[in-house]
Amino acid sequence: MGQISLTQVTKSFGATEVIPPLDLEINDGEFVVFVGPSGCGKSTLLRLIAGLEDVSSGAIRIDGINATQLPPARRGLAMVFQSYALYPHMSVRKNIAFPLKMAGLPEDERNRKVEAAAKVLNLTPYLERKPGQLSGGQRQRVAIGRAIVREPKAFLFDEPLSNLDAALRVNMRLEISELHQSLKTTMVYVTHDQVEAMTMADKIVVLQAGRIEQVGSPLDLYRAPANQFVAGFIGSPRMNFLTGPDAVAVGAATIGVRPEHLSLSTTEGRWKGRVGVAEHLGSDTFLHVHIDTGNSMTVRLTGEAALKAGDTVYLSADPQRIHRFNANGLAIA
Amino acid sequence: MSTAHSRAAAKAMISPAVLLLLCWMIVPLSMTVYFSFLSYNLLMPGMEDWIGLTNYEYFLTDPAFFAALSNTLLLVCGVLLITVVGGILLALLLDQPFFGQGIVRILVIAPFFVMPTVSALVWKNMFMNPVNGLFAYLAKFLGLAPFDFLAHAPLLSIILIVAWGWLPFATLILLTALQSLNPEELEAAEMDGAGSLSRFFYIVLPHLARAVTVVVLIQTIFLLSVFAEILVTTNGGPGTASTNITYLVYAQSLLQFDVGGGSAGGIVAVVLANIVAFFLMRMIGKNLEA
Amino acid sequence: MARAVSTRRKLAVTLIAWGIGIAIFFPILWTILTSFKTEAEAVAMPPSFLFFDWTLENYHEVQERSNYFRHFLNSVIISVGSTLVGLVIAIPAAWSMAFVPGKRTKDVLMWMLSTKMLPPVGVLIPIYLLFRDFGLLDTRIGLVIVLTLINLPIIVWMLYTYFKEIPSEILEAARMDGAGLRQEILYVLTPMAVPGIASTLLLNIILAWNEAFWTLNLTAAKAAPLTAFIASYSSPEGLFYAKLSAASTLAIAPILILGWFSQKQLVRGLTFGAVK
Numbered sequence: 052m053g054q055i056s057l058t059q060v061t062k063s064f065g066a067t068e069v070i071p072p073l074d075l076e077i078n079d080g081e082f083v084v085f086v087g088p089s090g091c092g093k094s095t096l097l098r099l100i101a102g103l104e105d106v107s108s109g110a111i112r113i114d115g116i117n118a119t120q121l122p123p124a125r126r127g128l129a130m131v132f133q134s135y136a137l138y139p140h141m142s143v144r145k146n147i148a149f150p151l152k153m154a155g156l157p158e159d160e161r162n163r164k165v166e167a168a169a170k171v172l173n174l175t176p177y178l179e180r181k182p183g184q185l186s187g188g189q190r191q192r193v194a195i196g197r198a199i200v201r202e203p204k205a206f207l208f209d210e211p212l213s214n215l216d217a218a219l220r221v222n223m224r225l226e227i228s229e230l231h232q233s234l235k236t237t238m239v240y241v242t243h244d245q246v247e248a249m250t251m252a253d254k255i256v257v258l259q260a261g262r263i264e265q266v267g268s269p270l271d272l273y274r275a276p277a278n279q280f281v282a283g284f285i286g287s288p289r290m291n292f293l294t295g296p297d298a299v300a301v302g303a304a305t306i307g308v309r310p311e312h313l314s315l316s317t318t319e320g321r322w323k324g325r326v327g328v329a330e331h332l333g334s335d336t337f338l339h340v341h342i343d344t345g346n347s348m349t350v351r352l353t354g355e356a357a358l359k360a361g362d363t364v365y366l367s368a369d370p371q372r373i374h375r376f377n378a379n380g381l382a383i384a
Numbered sequence: 385m386s387t388a389h390s391r392a393a394a395k396a397m398i399s400p401a402v403l404l405l406l407c408w409m410i411v412p413l414s415m416t417v418y419f420s421f422l423s424y425n426l427l428m429p430g431m432e433d434w435i436g437l438t439n440y441e442y443f444l445t446d447p448a449f450f451a452a453l454s455n456t457l458l459l460v461c462g463v464l465l466i467t468v469v470g471g472i473l474l475a476l477l478l479d480q481p482f483f484g485q486g487i488v489r490i491l492v493i494a495p496f497f498v499m500p501t502v503s504a505l506v507w508k509n510m511f512m513n514p515v516n517g518l519f520a521y522l523a524k525f526l527g528l529a530p531f532d533f534l535a536h537a538p539l540l541s542i543i544l545i546v547a548w549g550w551l552p553f554a555t556l557i558l559l560t561a562l563q564s565l566n567p568e569e570l571e572a573a574e575m576d577g578a579g580s581l582s583r584f585f586y587i588v589l590p591h592l593a594r595a596v597t598v599v600v601l602i603q604t605i606f607l608l609s610v611f612a613e614i615l616v617t618t619n620g621g622p623g624t625a626s627t628n629i630t631y632l633v634y635a636q637s638l639l640q641f642d643v644g645g646g647s648a649g650g651i652v653a654v655v656l657a658n659i660v661a662f663f664l665m666r667m668i669g670k671n672l673e674a
Numbered sequence: 675m676a677r678a679v680s681t682r683r684k685l686a687v688t689l690i691a692w693g694i695g696i697a698i699f700f701p702i703l704w705t706i707l708t709s710f711k712t713e714a715e716a717v718a719m720p721p722s723f724l725f726f727d728w729t730l731e732n733y734h735e736v737q738e739r740s741n742y743f744r745h746f747l748n749s750v751i752i753s754v755g756s757t758l759v760g761l762v763i764a765i766p767a768a769w770s771m772a773f774v775p776g777k778r779t780k781d782v783l784m785w786m787l788s789t790k791m792l793p794p795v796g797v798l799i800p801i802y803l804l805f806r807d808f809g810l811l812d813t814r815i816g817l818v819i820v821l822t823l824i825n826l827p828i829i830v831w832m833l834y835t836y837f838k839e840i841p842s843e844i845l846e847a848a849r850m851d852g853a854g855l856r857q858e859i860l861y862v863l864t865p866m867a868v869p870g871i872a873s874t875l876l877l878n879i880i881l882a883w884n885e886a887f888w889t890l891n892l893t894a895a896k897a898a899p900l901t902a903f904i905a906s907y908s909s910p911e912g913l914f915y916a917k918l919s920a921a922s923t924l925a926i927a928p929i930l931i932l933g934w935f936s937q938k939q940l941v942r943g944l945t946f947g948a949v950k
Contacts, residue, residue, distance in 0.1 A: 101846075101850060102849075103846050103849065103850075122849070123846075123849045123850050124849055124850070124851075124852040124853065124854065125852075128850065129850060129851075130846075130847065130850040132843045132846070132847055133843070134841055134843050136841065136843040136844045136846065136847035137844075137847075138844060138847075138848075138862055138865075138866070139844075139866060140865040140866055140868075141865075149848070149851050149853075149861075150850075150851035150852050153851055153852035153853050153857060154852055197847075197851065201851070201852070
């Protein structure tokens with residue numbers, strides 16, 4: 052079991068309110084990702100759930116039990132830290148066994164569990180090494196191993212992949228997703244990277260300035276962002292926003308079109324412009340187009356495109372795919 | 385960064401240290417303040433009378449006080465001058481590449497680990513003694529009359545002995561600071577056309593400023609309380625020629641058993657040290673933020 | 675950054691540096707050499723440098739006549755004892771300040787440092803009288819108490835600067851893993867801080883070993899550590915150079931060796947982390 056619910060939770064550091072009253076339900080077995088720009092309060096929120104910080108008011112329930120006042124050790128949660136936070140003076144075996152030792156398990160049982168976890172995580176050859184002798188990815192696995200051996204109610208991940216290089220990050224992302232599928236334990240994952248959020252989450256919680264902007268499945272957020280912030284944050288390259296006559300024409304203050312929903316022609320279309328920079332990725336081509344009305348837009352084309360800077364192009368968009376926002380940035384249904 | 389649990393634990397864990405130091409500071413110090421207002425001599429127990437500021441009056445108008453005050457200042461400043469200038473020069477030397485750097489470094493810092501009573505006695509007897517000391521031998525060898533250091537220049541002799549012990553400290557700290565200087569800064573200055581002297585004055589010396597301040601302030605704390613060196617070499621004499629404030633208070637209270645007068649002197653010493661401490665705290669406080 | 679230095683220059687620097695190094699070390703060297711001479715040779719003119727009849731007689735006599743070993747033991751007990759007691763008090767305090775810093779943490783640290791600046795002579799009389807009344811004069815326990823208190827601020831500060839370098843995430847990980855406060859300090863913090871704790875220990879033993887205000891004023895014969903023992907040579911035995919040298923050599927040798935090992939930490943400890 053691993054069902055977490057936050058009711059009217061707030062957090063202030065001195066006079067500054069980091070998290071205004073917030074409600075959130077995390078269901079058992081769900082993979083929930085907190086995403087938002089740095090400083091949005093997502094890590095603080097995770098630490099509140101972990102018990103590493105006190106809530107200023109409100110309640111946290113884990114499996115229906117009020118855990119607001121419980122110390123971290125007694126909440127039954129495991130956490131993987133950004134820096135991995137491995138114990139540098141202990142071998143990999145002792146690192147993974149530490150929570151079991153704290154729980155008072157006998158040594159043979161500890162060893163059995165550690166070896167089982169090591170096998171799952173491909174760490175068996177490294178059990179007697181110290182963390183300092185491991186690569187970044189291996190350290191990451193040790194941190195995960197330390198979390199899984201104690202069979203927690205939920206896993207908390209605090210930007211676990213941000214210290215890895217790009218290739219490794221993609222790998223670990225997959226491994227964590229697979230781990231979730233095989234363990235089916237609740238996972239709460241904090242990241243500032245919307246790609247991680249989109250690829251891993253069952254449910255994404257988009258945060259800004261301590262407030263929840265939107266909660267939903269990755270595709271919900273992609274298709275129907277509740278506001279301009281979520282629209283701009285989810286999706287890569289970023290959604291194009293236009294103001295002025297184009298927006299007024301459809302009764303909005305701002306309209307947004309995703310780069311992949313623009314179609315391009317060299318002869319006719321809704322917007323006429325000139326190609327500024329063309330980024331050729333092979334699988335995709337991103338064109339940054341300066342529109343004659345003064346705005347600029349990014350277009351995503353599949354495959355290779357024989358366009359270069361200075362070429363004149365015409366862009367159009369399917370009206371169904373145009374997002375409309377009012378003056379407060381809220382989506383107009 | 386913390387929860388109510390950990391804050392409560394932190395308070396509990398820090399309190400023994402705080403309480404002990406608080407007692408150590410307040411109990412004896414308030415006793416000293418109290419004694420300083422009494423006419424209190426250990427040879428005449430039961431005769432303690434409240435005499436107000438009389439002890440301070442006597443202590444502060446005693447010619448010995450002025451001698452001790454100026455000796456204290458001379459001692460502190462003399463040692464500081466020798467150790468800081470010598471320390472910078474030595475640090476610059478030891479920072480150069482040469483054979484046996486590690487061994488020379490060990491030789492240079494050794495005096496710091498010599499206990500004050502040993503260094504004072506060794507210097508007094510084996511070097512500065514006018515009959516059998518090495519200096520006397522050297523003087524005779526050069527055809528000069530041996531000089532009785534401790535009789536004719538007691539304060540200077542003590543300054544030299546103390547400086548010998550603190551020179552390694554200054555050297556070590558300045559050398560550490562010197563090694564933290566980014567060599568690219570020097571190379572940039574060289575590219576800009578700075579000669580070695582200008583590099584020293586415009587790059588190296590400013591870089592050492594913080595370390596020099598630290599050396600000066602920390603040594604000052606210890607130098608204000610120089611005691612053992614005086615006790616075993618001159619006993620403050622001849623007359624008061626090598627008496628500093630610390631030794632004067634010691635002599636008054638534990639040799640003449642004048643608790644009242646000694647306490648007044650002790651409080652004066654505390655006030656003087658506080659003036660120095662004030663600057664030190666500000667300095668270290670700044671470094672704490674950095 | 676390392677650039678080629680001409681060999682000639684390097685040789686010149688070597689010569690000067692060794693000359694100065696030996697000159698600074700010379701009083702110690704001379705003391706050690708003299709300790710192996712006979713009294714007659716010790717004051718012989720011209721002094722003999724290496725070519726004399728080496729003898730261990732002085733060491734023997736220092737032990738026989740003034741019971742060196744007992745004072746050595748006093749020094750060990752007082753310096754190690756006060757340092758260990760100090761560590762036991764300081765580790766929790768430093769943990770608090772490094773990992774649960776509050777608004778006043780900095781003030782507390784500065785205040786602790788300020789107690790170190792209290793000139794000992796300002797509290798000499800009350801301490802002396804209190805010691806007399808509580809029967810602590812000339813006892814080891816009395817000196818352990820005083821030296822613990824005067825070095826406590828340095829111990830706390832040094833540990834604090836070392837603890838600060840340990841990422842607090844690791845301690846939080848221990849908390850998540852189910853460790854209580856005691857386990858967190860015992861199994862995670864202390865083993866990680868071993869190098870820092872060791873150098874704190876070393877530096878404080880050195881400071882306590884060489885402390886020569888309280889040890890001189892609060893002891894007589896029984897509990898006198900080596901500082902006070904050597905002071906008794908000030909006259910007239912001091913004129914027996916060979917014996918003075920032997921006693922001095924014995925008094926400084928252990929700490930000289932410890933000191934050489936801890937030279938790097940020394941800088942940091944004595945500058946309260948301001949110079950690293």
